[in-house]
Amino acid sequence: MYILITGASGFVGSQLIKTLSNQSLGYQLVVLSRKENFNLSSNILQLVRETSDNFFDKGIPDNIDVIIHLAGRAHILNDQLLDPLDEFRKVNVDGTLQLARQALEKKVKRFIFISSIGVNGAVTSQQPFTEDALPQPHADYALSKLEAEEALKILFAESDTELVIIRPPLVYAAHAPGNFARLLKLVATNLPLPFAGTKNRRSFVALENLVDFIQICIEHPNAANQTFLVADQSRISTRELVQYLKQGMGKPARFIYLPQPLMKLGAACIGKSKLYEQLFESLEVDTTKAQKLLGWTAPLSTQQAMLQAGQNYLKMKE
Template identity: 50%
Template sequence: MRVLVTGANGFVGSAVFARLQADASTVVTGAVRSLAGNPSTDGLLHAVGDIGAETNWAAALESVDVVIHLAARAHVLNDSFTDSLAAFRRINVDGAVALAQSAIRQGVKRFIFISSIGVNGNVTDTQPFSETSSPAPHADYARTKYEAEEALKHLCTGSAMELVIIRPPLVYAAHAPGNFKRLLKLVSSGIPMPFGSLRNQRSLVALDNLVDFIITCTRHPAAANELFLISDGEDVSTADMLRLLAQGMGKKSLLLPVPSPLLAVLATAVGKRNIHTQLCCSLQLDSSKSRALLGWTPRVDVRSALAEAGRRYAQTA
């Protein structure tokens, strides 16, 4: 089997690429924006430039059986674009469609699109999200991921190429970027945090588990033309997450029992209501379909994986 991984030098992409390289039954190549700064990989990386409607994927797709599309414009803290939605759409929608169109022309058998649980929303109240939940994207990133999903489904209908869509929640590891990296730094600092009273529940997925599931979807016949919400299978509160990270770092967690409603008032007052939502509200998903349909089970459990992320972060910080 020949597999192309886009975004092969990214957080998830590099882990998928490395795992497939270790598989003797798979020939893996990667697509990156530029070869500058990438280590030598014996010609296994293809530089495709900026991703959009005009990207030329022909060389990268030669003889490929499966595409794992991870390259995307993700969350941007200090966005300099005047039209942020258009910038997201150019890469996340137009780029994905151009890649899929080229993949169909070149006879690719399966296209695996890594989307986001944000397509469903950013908060759950009474029940977890599942594959049958109505989409309700809450931000430009999630909105364009949903638009890409719909465009890819339309494109693949009637073609010979199978489509698999995966919507993960927060993906974590010791070297994770973004919000999880900021949490690791916060815990490592030893600063008291006002989250001791939180009883929210959040679904997460360890990098090892997500990589294993993606690779399962490259081979399993039952994954064809399916949507999957994927997680570690056990949810944790933000307070428990911080305690487990601190445990792995060999530190004592200092969590002050500040009520969540008061945190919401304070966050709103300083214009950080979105951070309160991410840290204090619940976001749960039901990932039972992956187990029932594919027989997949997580390689690591959430509590062990969070503690391990803390331990490894402390070793490298």
């Protein structure tokens, strides 16, 4: 089986390639990456350079069976000079469709699109998110992912190419980028953190668990033309998250209590309302569909993966 992976040198892509390049699986990989210093194993056939805009204008090779599309724009570094939504659309919608049209032309059997739980929304209150819930994208990035999903469904509707959409929440590991990296840095200090009274419930997905789920979606017949929410089995509070990371680092967890309304007001005053949402609000994901339709269970528990993230983070800093 020939598999093309975009975003190959990214956080998820590099782990996915490490897993799929195992010779016993029998996959032949074609990888797309912006980075030139990419380690090619014997069953990675070709390294294709992505263009600066993430468009795939040089065409994909023949005989590709499955495309796993990880590449995309997640951040706008200079949003004062750009229209953020327009920039997201150029890459996450237009670039994705350019690749998808090539998939149709080359008669690719399956197109796996990695979307985002942000398509569902930013917070949950009464019920966890499910695949059937009405999309409520909370930011330009999430809106661009939803638009890409809808466009892909239309494009592949009358074709033999099977579409699989995967919406993960925050993906974590010791070397995770973005907000989780900042949280790890904070947890590694001895500062007391304001989560003593935090009772929110949040879903995350360990990098290894997401890669395992993607691997199942490569061949499982029941994954065809389906959308899946994927997450670790447990939903934990921010307090529990910090406790697990601290335990992995061999450090005691120290908390202080601050009233959440005060925290919310303070965050709004300094323009950090999104950060408040991520730390103090709930975001729960129901993975029943993945369990029933694909028989999938996350190989790592949240506690195992968080402990491992804390341990590995300290090793990285030594």
